[in-house]
Amino acid sequence: xxxxxxxxxxxxxxxxxxxxxxxxxxxxxxxxxxxxxxxxxxxxxxxxxxxxxxxxxxxxxxxxxxxxxxxxxxxxxxxxxxxxxxxxxxxxxxxxxxxxxxxxxxxxxxxxxxxxxxxxxxxxxxxxxxxxxxxxxxxxxxxxxxxxxxxxxxxxxxxxxxxxxxxxxxxxxxxxxxxxxxxxxxxxxxxxxxxxxxxxxxxxxxxxxxxxxxxxxxxxxxxxxxxxxxxxxxxxxxxxxxxxxxxxxxxxxxxxxxxxxxxxxxxxxxxxxxxxxxxxxxxxxxxx
Amino acid sequence: xxxxxxxxxxxxxxxxxxxxxxxxxxxxxxxxxxxxxxxxxxxxxxxxxxxxxxxxxxxxxxxxxxxxxxxxxxxxxxxxxxxxxxxxxxxxxxxxxxxxxxxxxxxxxxxxxxxxxxx
Numbered sequence: 001x002x003x004x005x006x007x008x009x010x011x012x013x014x015x016x017x018x019x020x021x022x023x024x025x026x027x028x029x030x031x032x033x034x035x036x037x038x039x040x041x042x043x044x045x046x047x048x049x050x051x052x053x054x055x056x057x058x059x060x061x062x063x064x065x066x067x068x069x070x071x072x073x074x075x076x077x078x079x080x081x082x083x084x085x086x087x088x089x090x091x092x093x094x095x096x097x098x099x100x101x102x103x104x105x106x107x108x109x110x111x112x113x114x115x116x117x118x119x120x121x122x123x124x125x126x127x128x129x130x131x132x133x134x135x136x137x138x139x140x141x142x143x144x145x146x147x148x149x150x151x152x153x154x155x156x157x158x159x160x161x162x163x164x165x166x167x168x169x170x171x172x173x174x175x176x177x178x179x180x181x182x183x184x185x186x187x188x189x190x191x192x193x194x195x196x197x198x199x200x201x202x203x204x205x206x207x208x209x210x211x212x213x214x215x216x217x218x219x220x221x222x223x224x225x226x227x228x229x230x231x232x233x234x235x236x237x238x239x240x241x242x243x244x245x246x247x248x249x250x251x252x253x254x255x256x257x258x259x260x261x262x263x264x265x266x267x268x269x270x271x272x273x274x275x276x277x278x279x280x281x282x283x284x285x286x287x288x
Numbered sequence: 289x290x291x292x293x294x295x296x297x298x299x300x301x302x303x304x305x306x307x308x309x310x311x312x313x314x315x316x317x318x319x320x321x322x323x324x325x326x327x328x329x330x331x332x333x334x335x336x337x338x339x340x341x342x343x344x345x346x347x348x349x350x351x352x353x354x355x356x357x358x359x360x361x362x363x364x365x366x367x368x369x370x371x372x373x374x375x376x377x378x379x380x381x382x383x384x385x386x387x388x389x390x391x392x393x394x395x396x397x398x399x400x401x402x403x404x405x406x407x
Contacts, residue, residue: 038406045406192401194393197354197386203404256353264351 033181035174035274038188042275045207046223058224059282061231065211065218072288082159082232082284085152085239089160092153097142103157106138115158115165115281119270120173121180128183128266131158132241149260150247155230155239155284162229162283170227170281172274187271190264191222196253202268205249217288224276226269228285239284242269328373336380337364343387352394357386 046058050065057064063073080086093111096102104110108117118131129137135157136146147153174180194201203222205214210221229242240248243260246268250257258264340361347353364379 041406188405189401192404193397194401194404195352195397197356197390199393201401201404203406207404207406251355254355256348256355256358258351 033185035181035184039275039277043223043278046210046221049210050221055278056280058221058276059227059279061220061225061228061285061287062211062218063287064224065221069218073286076286080232080284081234081286082230082239085156085159085230085232086163086284088152089156089158089163092156093160097139097144099142101142103135103138106134106141111161112164113168115162115283116168116171117173119266119273121175121177121183121270123175123177123180126179127263128187128270130242130261130266130269131161132243133261133266149241149243151241152239154243155241158241159230159239159284162281165281166283167280170273170277170279172270172277174270174274183267183270184274186264187267187269190268191271196250196255198253200253202249222272222275224279226272227276227279228282230283231285231287233287328377330368330373333364333368333373333376333380336377336384337361337368340364340380340384340387343384343391347387347390347394350391350394352390352397354386354390357383357390360386 043055047053047055050058053064060070060073063069093103104112108114115131118134119128121127122129132149132154135154136149139146147157174184191202194204205219206222206225210219212219226242229245230239231245232239236244243265246265247257247260340357344353344357344361347357360379360383364376364383367373367379368376
């Protein structure tokens with residue numbers, strides 16, 4: 001008896017709290033999906049918020065945000081902690097598979113200087129294909145086992161491919177295909193959706209609070225947030241792929257992360273990369 | 289209400305949700321202590337656990353499970369394995385409440401996310 005009433009009381013409390021959250025935004029007219037307009041608004045938001053930064057400065061994440069951090073970044077780049085991984089990636093990339101083919105056979109231009117074109121929308125599959133996914137598909141097509149999306153080998157490969165593309169502006173295309181527009185929209189929705197017990201969206205941290213400290217870390221702005229991936233983090237004691245970063249950020253909000261390269265994460269990467277079109281690839285990166 | 293939905297300074301809804309779950313947890317702990325006489329049975333635990341698990345599956349379909357739900361479910365199972373069915377039932381109910389809150393969040397965010405969008 002007592003149990004029941006206490007529980008139902010608690011449920012009422014929860015329901016009430018929930019209701020106060022439910023305040024729906026003013027129902028806006030169902031506007032058409034317009035990625036170009038979204039990207040303009042997105043970039044304008046950040047350049048207005050940080051008027052001293054040049055567009056290309058945003059790719060250095062938290063290091064871009066003040067002089068002190070920038071100095072630390074310059075120092076770090078003298079002996080970059082990702083160097084070991086970069087060498088490993090270069091070697092792995094050149095190493096032929098057992099069947100004699102290699103990664104170069106799977107990619108345009110032999111895989112050199114093409115990072116800025118990923119992810120892309122594959123019209124045969126009807127889905128977004130990220131670089132991490134394309135690398136594993138290349139391996140599997142050649143009879144090799146796929147790599148973990150969150151471990152060192154994948155980071156080494158994407159790090160090397162990013163390195164050969166440094167300075168090239170993100171050039172993500174959204175073809176005029178309803179499925180591609182839908183993928184962009186799904187990615188956008190994922191980015192702004194609050195989740196986890198802490199009720200944070202990606203935007204709560206990386207749009208509303210860039211430059212603020214959260215525990216010991218300074219939050220990176222969402223503009224250019226993927227340009228430096230993969231990144232070395234002292235906290236990880238190693239390199240992290242985009243998949244690893246998405247999962248870590250989900251867990252921070254006390255949400256159960258999705259599987260790496262699940263449709264939502266692929267769409268999210270598509271969205272975040274597209275709105276950073278024009279900003280140079282700077283990976284691999286290093287963070288405090 | 290409108291204020292809490294602005295692009296910036298919108299920490300209040302978060303605080304509310306956290307508060308609600310904390311409140312709930314506290315209440316359940318009080319409940320657990322006060323219901324000591326009527327010891328729960330293994331069947332009661334099984335029923336409560338199944339309900340919580342089903343709610344968490346539903347949250348999974350919304351791609352919106354919370355980590356605390358899984359860990360509370362695991363704690364419930366541990367308590368049951370140790371023969372402590374009172375605690376096991378209470379923990380199952382707690383997991384159910386967490387799962388329901390995550391379902392609520394996942395459902396309301398289907399529209400509410402738009403309030404945060406940069407335009």
